[in-house]
Amino acid sequence: MIAEIVSVGTELLMGQVVNTDAQFIAQRLAPLGFQVFYHTTVGDNVKRLTAVVHQAVERSDVVVFTGGLGPTDDDLTKETVAAALGLTVELIPEEAERLQKHFESRGYPFTPNNLKQASFPKSAIILPNAFGTAPGCIMTAENKTAILLPGPPRELFPMFQNHVMPYLEQLSGNKLYSRELRIFGKGESTVTYELRDIIEHQTNPTVAPYVKTGEVSLRVTALCQNEQEGEKIARPMIGEIVSRLGDIVYSTVGESLPETCARMLTDDRQSLAVAESCTGGMVASELVAIPGCSNFLLEACVSYSDASKVSRLGVKQETLDQFGAVSEQCAREMAECMRQSSGADYALATTGYAGPEGGTEENPVGTVYIALARQGETLVKCIQLFGERARIREIATLHAFDMLRRKLCLD
The missing domain is CATH 3.90.950.20 (CinA-like)
Incomplete structure (x- = not known):
């Protein structure tokens, strides 16, 4: 299945904010078997956003949109995507009540424009936001899937991990088992050189290096039917990596x-x-x-x-x-x-x-x-x-x- 990531926000387009959302999403789509062919960034402009949405929906099976789900006039993503899919956005009473209680519990004034965040197509799957006010959602129409997520990484990352990943696993027919190895004491070039044969000949599981400040992470990912099978597939590679690198591997479970x-x-x-x-x-x-x-x-x-x-x-x-x-x-x-x-x-x-x-x-x-x-x-x-x-x-x-x-x- 062809996948596309569309990042919405003038602040991204102007380089004022680093787009970590797209990187995070792409790293999780590819191992599930989705072919990520396009990354697009568009500003908060309804005409240009409409053109991008129509193009993305036409050429891709799954499109993940980030940003533009807030209560302001320039938050246009939800309405624009729904229109492209032939869906109508309407107020969902349960979401409106939840949102109002959220504001009241924190002593914030609830203004009418916030109801925009409680409006969705009736057929949409609403994705709860544990760290913000804007829920995400999944819209489907004519074998096309649009996944809409809030822009802030602290909201998007857990929403994607907890709600979107299970949906995508079911959609693709694949399940992922991942383990993160954390390394301190050697740089990425040295680590990847010492593991070059593993990286060059990887199939299932795969291993992907990521650089963090002062350290290196290796994500070992297995395609599997269940967690037990995934652990069995990944275990030999994890053991081989630890054997080669020694005690510079300080965690095999993603601990800092x-x-x-x-x-x-x-x-x-x-x-x-x-x-x-x-x-x-x-x-x-x-x-x-x-x-x-x-x-x-x-x-x-x-x-x-x-x-x-x-x-x-x-x-x-x-x-x-x-x-x-x-x-x-x-x-x-x-x-x-x-x-x-x-x-x-x-x-x-x-x-x-x-x-x-x-x-x-x-x-x-x-x-x-x-x-x-x-x-x-x-x-x-x-x-x-x-x-x-x-x-x-x-x-x-x-x-x-x-x-x-x-x-x-x-x-």
Whole structure:
């Protein structure tokens, strides 16, 4: 079946917003057997949108539309697609009631234009939106299927995964089983080179690499009849990948590095404290975003100035005078002092030059020291990172978690 993705929104057309929706959808259509032949982006203009809709419906079996489902006058997608399919949009009382209750429960005024989001063709399948006010829908007419989804990724992604995927699996006669392998320690080019024979000769399952900041993901996907069969098909490839890449594969179930560390700390009933300088709270922020972090995270401190490192953490002034704040010795004392004062089993510390200013000949911008202390032992590593300030801080945060993960695996 031929599939097409139509992204609606002037902000996309003008490059003001990155179109992550189309990428997300295409990655999930192709493995189900849909041939994605066209990606189209069109602005919020009824004449041009009408032309695009008619063209898409004529040449494709399944068309996924994103955006243009809101309550404003320039939200035109639903009405335009319905007209192209010969369908009439009308107010659905149940949806109107649900929408009004949504506004009332949050204390927002409910204005009449919001009823636009409660209007659909009677035959449409309405897709609930757990994170917004605009439901999606599926319209069908004369062997054509139009899937309409809200534009914001935080609304679209779960709607597609929870409601559209089961529909498409039934439509295509295929079911997908996917596992995401997360890798930290090698770049995409190295990973794909080491797996080049697997990637070149893949059939079922398939493996697709994706680059994320500082790490690589491999999605192993099997076409199957049910989850049990999918797991059986995917298992040998997952095992081969892990065997080749070794311990740089930190998760085979899509966990992030912070989530992996949180799970290991929780399972082992170990506690953690964090002392941050150059990462400025990013390590703690990643942990606090995880539900249940109070089970293992005792304390976190952003100690940026030298004076704070002395007064708050207990770093020796002599250490700073002799070696500086960006040094192995300072990182070591930051971690050890934080562990002692908090009573945690482990303490992580970061200090470095995130740039663009700062740095020395010995420790240029991008130099970061990470220390991990536990009773009777403190590990320190120095990494040299490149790029802008935000990227250096983000990658340093990942290195801190990877250091903790590796130590937890050994202990």
